[in-house]
Amino acid sequence: MKRAALLAVPLTLLLPAVAVASGNKHVEVSATPRPVEVVPLPCFPSGKLTLGMTNTGRKPTIADMRISGEPELTLSRRQFSSYLPVGQLVKAPLEVTVPRGTAPATYGVDLSVGREHLRVPISVQPVPRRDNVLLGEQAVASSTHGNMRLCGGVDGNADSAQWGASGWHDATKGVFPDTYGVDFVAPVTVGRVVLQTLDSARYPASVMGIRDFDVQVRSAGTWTTVGEVRSNVQGNVTVTFAPRPVDAVQLVSRDSNDHGYSRIVELEAYSS
Ligand SMILES: [Ca+2]
Numbered sequence: 053m054k055r056a057a058l059l060a061v062p063l064t065l066l067l068p069a070v071a072v073a074s075g076n077k078h079v080e081v082s083a084t085p086r087p088v089e090v091v092p093l094p095c096f097p098s099g100k101l102t103l104g105m106t107n108t109g110r111k112p113t114i115a116d117m118r119i120s121g122e123p124e125l126t127l128s129r130r131q132f133s134s135y136l137p138v139g140q141l142v143k144a145p146l147e148v149t150v151p152r153g154t155a156p157a158t159y160g161v162d163l164s165v166g167r168e169h170l171r172v173p174i175s176v177q178p179v180p181r182r183d184n185v186l187l188g189e190q191a192v193a194s195s196t197h198g199n200m201r202l203c204g205g206v207d208g209n210a211d212s213a214q215w216g217a218s219g220w221h222d223a224t225k226g227v228f229p230d231t232y233g234v235d236f237v238a239p240v241t242v243g244r245v246v247l248q249t250l251d252s253a254r255y256p257a258s259v260m261g262i263r264d265f266d267v268q269v270r271s272a273g274t275w276t277t278v279g280e281v282r283s284n285v286q287g288n289v290t291v292t293f294a295p296r297p298v299d300a301v302q303l304v305s306r307d308s309n310d311h312g313y314s315r316i317v318e319l320e321a322y323s324s
Pocket of ligand 1: 204205206207208209210211218219317318
């Protein structure tokens with residue numbers, strides 16, 4: 053099985069690489085993609101890098117990769133240590149984020165194994181124009197299940213088939229309400245909110261989706277309910293209301309069709 057998995061790894065993952073000899077260790081270090089693009093928004097799906105180490109020697113070994121970068125960069129890990137069987141690529145994810153307002157420029161992440169280094173360019177991009185004003189903004193939730201990501205509901209991926217990697221649900225099974233939304237850094241005009249709840253062939257919305265929910269917007273510290281949906285069995289639900297400037301948007305989930313979790317694949321909001 054492991055051999056089959058190895059063969060499935062694209063060759064590009066192995067390149068470019070540097071050979072490292074440290075004592076009796078022979079380790080190739082790889083990173084993909086290069087450069088890595090990062091958008092300076094808290095939940096924007098960027099800055100994802102796959103680190104790799106391959107033992108090119110004749111004996112299994114243990115290798116430690118040290119990971120560092122400029123102070124503008126926040127790195128999800130500082131070290132990648134692994135037992136390395138001979139000839140097998142061992143991978144680990146690295147996420148790179150930068151604060152809102154970081155100027156577009158090229159930075160770098162340095163990977164070191166022994167005395168060898170690989171510098172991965174980190175290209176900070178301008179914030180793109182977005183019709184969906186929730187995309188990439190800071191998500192806020194009443195709770196988040198340990199298997200899920202807080203940002204999963206505003207990462208731009210509304211595909212229920214990728215629910216595990218890109219969705220959100222709460223951590224309080226069978227207990228409602230749950231809330232999920234975004235706090236804006238400055239008021240934004242909102243007149244339409246779109247919920248994509250879990251709705252796949254295996255997990256249809258009528259079985260696993262959010263059933264009863266309210267849409268609320270906050271202005272000057274006061275929440276206002278602008279839409280109520282009850283007995284929903286659809287995957288994609290749009291709520292429209294008179295457009296207004298708001299400083300936060302949230303969905304209040306009051307029940308799901310399985311009475312378990314509140315599952316959001318993507319929550320979007322538009323000006324009209
Ligand atoms: Ca998503």
